[in-house]
Amino acid sequence: MATVVTAVESVLEARGIEKSYRRGVWPVARRQDVLRGVDLALRPGEVVGLVGENGSGKSTLMKILVGALRPDAGTVAVSGRLGYCPQEPVFYERLTCDEHFELFGRAYKMSAEDERRSRRNLYAALGFERYAGTRADQLSGGTLAKLNLGLALLGDPEVLLLDEPYAGFDWDTYLKFWDLVAGRRQAGRSVLIISHFVTDEGRFDRIVQLRDGRAGPR
Ligand SMILES: Nc1ncnc2c1ncn2[C@@H]1O[C@H](COP(=O)(O)OP(=O)(O)OP(=O)(O)O)[C@@H](O)[C@H]1O
Ligand SMILES: [Mg+2]
Incomplete structure (x- = not known):
């Protein structure tokens, strides 16, 4: 008899996300493959860090997750409302x-x-x-x-996506920010945060690293 596994439903699930950008103009145009099949899932109440070098595609991936950018391939499924904070304030x-x-x-x-x-x-x-x-x-x-x-x-929102949200925050605000995030977690809300700060590692439930166009554990 098959075993029934009751997995916790994801609030956000991305599968096989691919994205390339075209750079320059003919005859020197070339394609840059930024995302080469990214899989990522967020469960309720999870606070996940998204890390990777400058230019590794973190903002590109987040724009695709919120629907602001269309992927070349792959699917994104979100259940519930989405909140998004872009890298450059709008x-x-x-x-x-x-x-x-x-x-x-x-x-x-x-x-x-x-x-x-x-x-x-x-x-x-x-x-x-x-x-x-x-x-x-x-x-x-x-x-x-x-x-x-x-x-x-x-x-x-059930899912909150933040692209380097605290780059310009003073220390007091930075601490307030993490209090807010802790409140989200407690309420069963999920947060995905792009971060460069190694010192924040302990604040995340899990860290996902983008490298060579793919997402993996750190
Ligand atoms: N609109 C665009 N057209 C062409 N290339 C782009 C475009 N947006 C991003 N890129 C390129 O795609 C790659 C990934 O960019 P992205 O902004 O997603 O990186 P990132 O991981 O968020 O970097 P950072 O840590 O600097 O914010 C970079 O090489 C960038 O130059
Ligand atoms: Mg970025």
Whole structure:
């Protein structure tokens, strides 16, 4: 009789992801294979680090996971809502922090009440409430990074994908960030974080390394 294995369902599963970029123009155009069959799965409540050299394809993979970039081959399956924080913050320069939250809340189809509650919690958790009425083009780099992280978290997504989220954070914010992540884990939410910091290794449940276009354990 076959053994029945009850595996914990993945909240995100990528299989056989391939991506190459075309560089230059004819007659010197050439193809660069960045991802050559990446498999990656995230289980509920897992905090996973994604590491690899500069240019190894971490951001490319994350863009494919969120659907911002189309892979040449492979599939991505996600169950639940996705939050994404890109490596370069994306913002509307004329809108204030509050206005960004309102806009994203509507995009996530949240009620005004839920959005305001979540926004208040995020201001408190990351400590940037005093910039609520400041236009994005007048924010410091670190505060802009907080806004981007806050927007990714606003809708309490099952899967949170963060591309080097704390590069510009001061020490206090860095610690607050990890408190937030611990809270996500406890709530059974999953987080995938691109990181270069060897000192963070102990904070992850698991580390996945991209090397030669493939993902493997570190
Ligand atoms: N739009 C693009 N067109 C052409 N080549 C690209 C494009 N985006 C990325 N690349 C190339 O693909 C490779 C992987 O880039 P990617 O940004 O995914 O790396 P990364 O691992 O995130 O690096 P880093 O640690 O520097 O952020 C690099 O060699 C990069 O030059
Ligand atoms: Mg990158």
